Amino acid sequence: MRVLIVDDHPMYRAGLAAALSSLSDITVVGEAGDGEAAVESALRLAPDVVLMDLHMPVMNGVEATARLRKELPGTAVVVLTMLESDESVAAAVRAGARGYLLKEAGRDEILRALEACRDGGAYFGPNAARALAGLVGAETRRAVANPVLPELTEREVEILDLVARGLSNAAIASRLYVSDKTVRNYVSTVYGKLGVSDRAAAVARARDAGLGSGPSGRR
Incomplete structure (x- = not known):
């Protein structure tokens, strides 16, 4: 090997x-x-x-x-x-x-x-196995809880949830181990799919869907 x-x-x-x-x-x-x-x-x-x-x-x-x-x-x-x-x-x-x-x-x-x-x-x-099991359970619950956002992918819902919790793009990038540019691209895509033009409107849509209710973990 x-x-x-x-x-x-x-x-x-x-x-x-x-x-x-x-x-x-x-x-x-x-x-x-x-x-x-x-x-x-x-x-x-x-x-x-x-x-x-x-x-x-x-x-x-x-x-x-x-x-x-x-x-x-x-x-x-x-x-x-x-x-x-x-x-x-x-x-x-x-x-x-x-x-x-x-x-x-x-x-x-x-x-x-x-x-x-x-x-x-x-x-x-x-x-890692325990964390993975928790992740699968959380994503299943999120998919069931947010049928009002079927236009978003699983990753886009995760990004939107963190935006609604008040995290900056830089903080989201740090948490998800991706670049700031990657987060900016996701956020722009989410705006387009939701038909909104700014962060405040996206947060409002997210909260209507039940997202953004967890702790922010702000960094």
């Missing part, structure tokens, strides 16, 4: 590479220190699996995962990170990650995740 390791801490990358290289069926084909370098390396090396950190400079792991899903659909991404929030898990899964582990995971668990995802399956550590 060919593995690319992506993490912005050189010592951690080196230690992980050494640990995985000691396993007979794994070849560490490369390392990268940010998401942009990860995409470039993956396109060049065509690994079976990319072990991806999330919080990195230049391009974060979520955006890199989304790029890899589009450009290298045959390569699996397994997130290996210190971030354990529900938002982090949700963002990674939506971007196309097949696995999610915390950095406290041992070598054997990392190997199980790599093998499962290489073979087309999925692997989520206990914390």
Whole structure:
């Protein structure tokens, strides 16, 4: 199995590479220190699996995962990170990650995740699995609760909900691990679909649909 390791801490990358290289069926084909370098390396090396950190400079792991899903659909991404929030898990899964582990995971668990995802399956550590279950339940409830907005996609409803909670575009981008430009594009699309011209009108429509009632989590 060919593995690319992506993490912005050189010592951690080196230690992980050494640990995985000691396993007979794994070849560490490369390392990268940010998401942009990860995409470039993956396109060049065509690994079976990319072990991806999330919080990195230049391009974060979520955006890199989304790029890899589009450009290298045959390569699996397994997130290996210190971030354990529900938002982090949700963002990674939506971007196309097949696995999610915390950095406290041992070598054997990392190997199980790599093998499962290489073979087309999925692997989520206990914390990530609980967050994923909660996410599925929340999105099901939201879909049932908001039939008045059938014109919006699931992601657009999520963005609109955060707008209605009072979060700025920058705060939404930080929470969902996407760029400010991506959020601006979503917000513009939502305006168009709802037939509104500004944030206040969009918030009013959102609240009519029952969105925006949770805590803002303002940043």
